[in-house]
Amino acid sequence: MPFITWNQQVVKKNNKLLVLQMIIDKEPISRADIAQVTGLNKATVSSLVNELLEEELIFESGPGESSGGRRPVLLHFNKVAGFAIGIDIGVNYILGILTDLKGEILFEQNQFIQDTSYPTVMELVQKMINSLIDGMPECRYGAVGIGIGVPGIVDKEGITLLAPNLGWKNINFKSELENEFQLPVIIENEANAGAYGEKRFGAGQSVQNIVYVSAGIGIGVGIILNGELYQGKNGFSGEMGHMIIKVDGKQCSCGSRGCWEAYASEHALLKMADKDETLESLIDLAEEHDQNVLSLIEEIGSYLGYGISNIINTFNPDQVIIGNRLAKAKNWLEQPIRKTIEAHTLPFHQKETELHFSKLTKYPTALGVSAFVVENFINGEVRQEIVL
Numbered sequence: 001m002p003f004i005t006w007n008q009q010v011v012k013k014n015n016k017l018l019v020l021q022m023i024i025d026k027e028p029i030s031r032a033d034i035a036q037v038t039g040l041n042k043a044t045v046s047s048l049v050n051e052l053l054e055e056e057l058i059f060e061s062g063p064g065e066s067s068g069g070r071r072p073v074l075l076h077f078n079k080v081a082g083f084a085i086g087i088d089i090g091v092n093y094i095l096g097i098l099t100d101l102k103g104e105i106l107f108e109q110n111q112f113i114q115d116t117s118y119p120t121v122m123e124l125v126q127k128m129i130n131s132l133i134d135g136m137p138e139c140r141y142g143a144v145g146i147g148i149g150v151p152g153i154v155d156k157e158g159i160t161l162l163a164p165n166l167g168w169k170n171i172n173f174k175s176e177l178e179n180e181f182q183l184p185v186i187i188e189n190e191a192n193a194g195a196y197g198e199k200r201f202g203a204g205q206s207v208q209n210i211v212y213v214s215a216g217i218g219i220g221v222g223i224i225l226n227g228e229l230y231q232g233k234n235g236f237s238g239e240m241g242h243m244i245i246k247v248d249g250k251q252c253s254c255g256s257r258g259c260w261e262a263y264a265s266e267h268a269l270l271k272m273a274d275k276d277e278t279l280e281s282l283i284d285l286a287e288e289h290d291q292n293v294l295s296l297i298e299e300i301g302s303y304l305g306y307g308i309s310n311i312i313n314t315f316n317p318d319q320v321i322i323g324n325r326l327a328k329a330k331n332w333l334e335q336p337i338r339k340t341i342e343a344h345t346l347p348f349h350q351k352e353t354e355l356h357f358s359k360l361t362k363y364p365t366a367l368g369v370s371a372f373v374v375e376n377f378i379n380g381e382v383r384q385e386i387v388l
Ligand SMILES: [Zn+2]
Pocket: 241, 242, 252, 253, 254, 255, 256, 257, 259
């Protein structure tokens, strides 16, 4: 084998990723088109494509359309070369999905939870992962990793420093799960993951600046700036559920007072409603035009609008997307939110900022973490090949 310098290795790795990414984004595509778009020479493209074929990350299909001459063979991404597991730990639910490498959901598992203690949740999560793996089709790489969204502050090592609504502090289940399943595990804040899910698969695909408001039992905010997830210095950005909207206001689970999520979350709604009600039962009552419930939801909507107005005035985003459990109440929340935004954002912002409810319904976080897993796998596979 000829001597390859480190620099050449890096160039080759980058070129291979470039070719693979081109196939993922533009499939079906010919070798000639890849060469033309990337500027790599045809021999380089050909040799990289051969490696990717051998690794079963791509496959060839019969001749495509051509206006003359020999018809080219087209290349496709082999999206079923492996599968990713995405888990969204809500405060009152756990959602698990198995996706292919393009983020298509093969199947899902849902579990409502009441006991959020760490051992209970971890046992349910492990059960869910096992059953998702059991249902996975045969393929070259098997499960390529596990992604988990958590409603709390996650540092860059994947440690959950604080999840006030779960009652968790300094919990490192990344290494526990890595040992248990012998797979890479990625832990991310659920709103950050949700924002990324929306950018990749949802309403935000065509824009660069997105604020994703994850409104569940608590409120988290994921921020995409210039097309990339903004994480802050330590990955702690987006804790806007705890921005103060009322001085000396209601007590919040974080220990402070007057936080946004104490007024505008599912928890706030349930606290105002009769006990024993759930979001689902309140939505049923709203559908029956129960005036009391309608006015409660309207109040939540107005408070969501106050926080969103602050966000719009701060970031001037292309889009604000509202997701997580409260998005189910869109029919009654949308109008009070819009009314509040119109009254409280600067007029310049109003013309251009779009307000959406998540089209991915309950999936943005699970899809976001599974997309992180897939990217990690693809980068890792290509890197490993070069090192060997
Ligand atoms: Zn708070």
